Amino acid sequence: MSLPLRHVLRLCVIALDLSTPVLAASTGAWSSRSVYQTMTDRFARTDGSTTHPCNTTDGLYCGGTWRGMINHLDYIEGMGFDAVMISPIVKNIEGRVSYGEAYHGYWPQDLYALNPRFGTQQDLLDLSQALHDRGMYLMMDTVINNMAYFTNGTDPSSSSSIDYAIFNPFNDPKYFHPYCQITDYNNYPLAQSCWTGDDIVALPDLKTEDPTVQAMLSHWVQEIMTNYSIDGLRLDAAKHVTPDFLPQFQKAALDSFVTGEVFDQSVDTICSYQNDLTSVPNYPIYYALLDAFTKGNTSTLPNRVEIMKHTCPNVTTLTSFSENHDVARFASLEPDINLAKNLLTFTLLSDGIPMIYQGQEQHLSGPYDPLNREALWLTTYNTTSPLYTHISTLNALRKHASQVDPNYLSTQTYPIYTGSSEMGFRKGREGRQVVMVLSTQGSASGAYTIRMTNGYEPSFVVMDVFTCRNYTVNDMGELRLDMDGGEPRVLYPPKQHIVAALNNA
Numbered sequence: 001m002s003l004p005l006r007h008v009l010r011l012c013v014i015a016l017d018l019s020t021p022v023l024a025a026s027t028g029a030w031s032s033r034s035v036y037q038t039m040t041d042r043f044a045r046t047d048g049s050t051t052h053p054c055n056t057t058d059g060l061y062c063g064g065t066w067r068g069m070i071n072h073l074d075y076i077e078g079m080g081f082d083a084v085m086i087s088p089i090v091k092n093i094e095g096r097v098s099y100g101e102a103y104h105g106y107w108p109q110d111l112y113a114l115n116p117r118f119g120t121q122q123d124l125l126d127l128s129q130a131l132h133d134r135g136m137y138l139m140m141d142t143v144i145n146n147m148a149y150f151t152n153g154t155d156p157s158s159s160s161s162i163d164y165a166i167f168n169p170f171n172d173p174k175y176f177h178p179y180c181q182i183t184d185y186n187n188y189p190l191a192q193s194c195w196t197g198d199d200i201v202a203l204p205d206l207k208t209e210d211p212t213v214q215a216m217l218s219h220w221v222q223e224i225m226t227n228y229s230i231d232g233l234r235l236d237a238a239k240h241v242t243p244d245f246l247p248q249f250q251k252a253a254l255d256s257f258v259t260g261e262v263f264d265q266s267v268d269t270i271c272s273y274q275n276d277l278t279s280v281p282n283y284p285i286y287y288a289l290l291d292a293f294t295k296g297n298t299s300t301l302p303n304r305v306e307i308m309k310h311t312c313p314n315v316t317t318l319t320s321f322s323e324n325h326d327v328a329r330f331a332s333l334e335p336d337i338n339l340a341k342n343l344l345t346f347t348l349l350s351d352g353i354p355m356i357y358q359g360q361e362q363h364l365s366g367p368y369d370p371l372n373r374e375a376l377w378l379t380t381y382n383t384t385s386p387l388y389t390h391i392s393t394l395n396a397l398r399k400h401a402s403q404v405d406p407n408y409l410s411t412q413t414y415p416i417y418t419g420s421s422e423m424g425f426r427k428g429r430e431g432r433q434v435v436m437v438l439s440t441q442g443s444a445s446g447a448y449t450i451r452m453t454n455g456y457e458p459s460f461v462v463m464d465v466f467t468c469r470n471y472t473v474n475d476m477g478e479l480r481l482d483m484d485g486g487e488p489r490v491l492y493p494p495k496q497h498i499v500a501a502l503n504n505a
């Protein structure tokens with residue numbers, strides 16, 4: 001697979017070997033991947049138009065397709081991503097309610113038919129093939145907690161309000177929990193046995209504890225992944241699925257990588273889910289990132305990094321994110337571009353499998369669902385925008401560091417410096433470590449120097465991969481690092497030093 005040379009050259013590290021064979025889609029194989037999360041309806045249109053309007057407020061289909069995506073894979077690969085997540089692919093309910101249509105894919109009706117709005121079976125097969133031809137993985141977003149039905153104002157508790165016969169294969173009430181409302185989303189048993197949704201779009205809740213339902217879902221996932229050569233899954237609303245079923249479901253999903261959405265900032269909750277699924281999106285770190293880069297708090301993030309490491313079975317297989325389709329775009333909370341660079345630096349270089357949501361690279365600023373689901377084509381897919389090039393540098397460095405040291409990605413990040421507005425983190429073993437120094441000051445910040453005394457041996461030389469500037473650690477083991485404009489720094493040994501370290505190993 002090839003990255004556009006332009007971006008590789010931006011990285012001062014010399015002679016990157018970026019060829020990566022497709023192995024298998026186990027968690028181990030996924031751990032070196034970097035995922036770009038798309039929303040199919042909002043990523044690219046078949047006609048390639050970049051002016052076609054998309055009204056995010058009214059929540060209607062805007063016309064993105066699998067075919068359109070095939071035509072824009074260069075854009076994704078150009079940032080150094082080697083996996084793409086797509087919206088749920090199955091047929092959703094058709095029709096419009098006050099808050100829109102099923103453009104997001106989370107309102108399933110027929111698990112054995114594709115969503116015709118996104119294209120044909122051949123289009124999806126071609127997308128899968130096009131990704132694999134580039135050595136990239138295909139991740140499918142997946143809904144197994146519920147089906148969907150437009151009650152459009154009718155109370156879903158009345159037994160006649162849902163026509164179960166429209167669902168495939170769950171065409172009978174016997175597959176579902178009787179209606180009950182989730183009155184407290186922090187009550188997990190209640191959240192697992194009652195219904196999400198509301199009285200406009202009811203989401204009849206599958207009995208995922210029932211062996212018949214389990215067998216049907218297992219059979220389905222195995223088939224659909226095989227049919228379209230899908231390499232891994234995001235599992236939507238995993239919090240609402242019977243936890244006992246999760247390991248069984250992952251096994252049925254060809255034992256591939258599954259990251260299951262548990263929308264909760266509790267470290268204990270998130271880490272305990274790792275006993276059922278190998279991965280969950282890292283919400284505790286997400287909230288700590290907001291503390292750092294919207295409030296300037298430099299203690300929450302380093303502390304949480306340490307707590308997670310000691311609580312989770314394996315932080316390096318969690319998914320690391322700072323935006324997704326359910327949360328406010330960072331730019332809506334904090335518009336400063338350099339704070340966005342710091343945020344992305346941590347997201348891509350800390351522990352875990354990074355997952356970057358489409359549009360983050362264009363600094364989009366939708367403040368909440370549905371406004372955070374902007375049509376990407378309206379940005380004209382600008383490959384020279386500041387965050388696009390920032391991401392490509394970080395992905396290239398992450399890949400390079402993991403090729404220089406095969407254990408790089410499974411070593412854990414730890415904090416090495418905390419200032420009143422800086423946070424330093426190190427990952428990787430001595431001589432080949434990546435050190436990031438993040439600033440919470442923003443672009444208005446002036447130039448100043450910090451003194452780091454942790455992390456390096458005397459006379460060691462490191463290069464900041466953004467400025468290509470070299471720094472030599474002094475005899476006292478102190479690194480005097482120049483900060484400016486609130487820009488992040490990412491330090492890595494220049495090539496000679498890596499070679500020397502390898503020779504000595």
Ligand SMILES: *[C@@H]1O[C@H](CO)[C@@H](O)[C@H](O)[C@H]1NC(C)=O
Pocket residue numbers: 027028031313314316317410
């Ligand atoms: C975490 O998972 C990765 C990927 O499967 C593996 O290489 C590593 O050894 C695991 N680490 C621990 C501490 O189990």
Ligand SMILES: *[C@@H]1O[C@H](CO)[C@@H](O)[C@H](O)[C@H]1NC(C)=O
Pocket residue numbers: 055056057058
């Ligand atoms: C989007 O749709 C909403 C609701 O239909 C409407 O009120 C609004 O004016 C539309 N916005 C644009 C920019 O067309």
Ligand SMILES: *[C@@H]1O[C@H](CO)[C@@H](O)[C@H](O)[C@H]1NC(C)=O
Pocket residue numbers: 094095096097098150152
């Ligand atoms: C829901 O009700 C509204 C208002 O009566 C109507 O316009 C719309 O078509 C209905 N949608 C469905 C899916 O029945």
Ligand SMILES: *[C@@H]1O[C@H](CO)[C@@H](O)[C@H](O)[C@H]1NC(C)=O
Pocket residue numbers: 111112113220223224227
């Ligand atoms: C997978 O493909 C087979 C053969 O075409 C088909 O019978 C089956 O319904 C498909 N399964 C799914 C889940 O799409």
Ligand SMILES: *[C@@H]1O[C@H](CO)[C@@H](O)[C@H](O)[C@H]1NC(C)=O
Pocket residue numbers: 291297298299300
């Ligand atoms: C930072 O957040 C922590 C909680 O994580 C809090 O205890 C501390 O007071 C905050 N520090 C500042 C300077 O606000």
Ligand SMILES: *[C@@H]1O[C@H](CO)[C@@H](O)[C@H](O)[C@H]1NC(C)=O
Pocket residue numbers: 380382383384385386
């Ligand atoms: C792309 O982004 C760059 C950097 O922000 C800007 O200079 C350029 O005008 C943009 N190109 C287009 C076509 O908008």
Ligand SMILES: *[C@@H]1O[C@H](CO)[C@@H](O)[C@H](O)[C@H]1NC(C)=O
Pocket residue numbers: 463468469470494495496
């Ligand atoms: C930093 O050091 C490397 C390796 O010695 C060298 O190739 C590079 O040119 C240096 N960078 C600058 C800006 O001098």
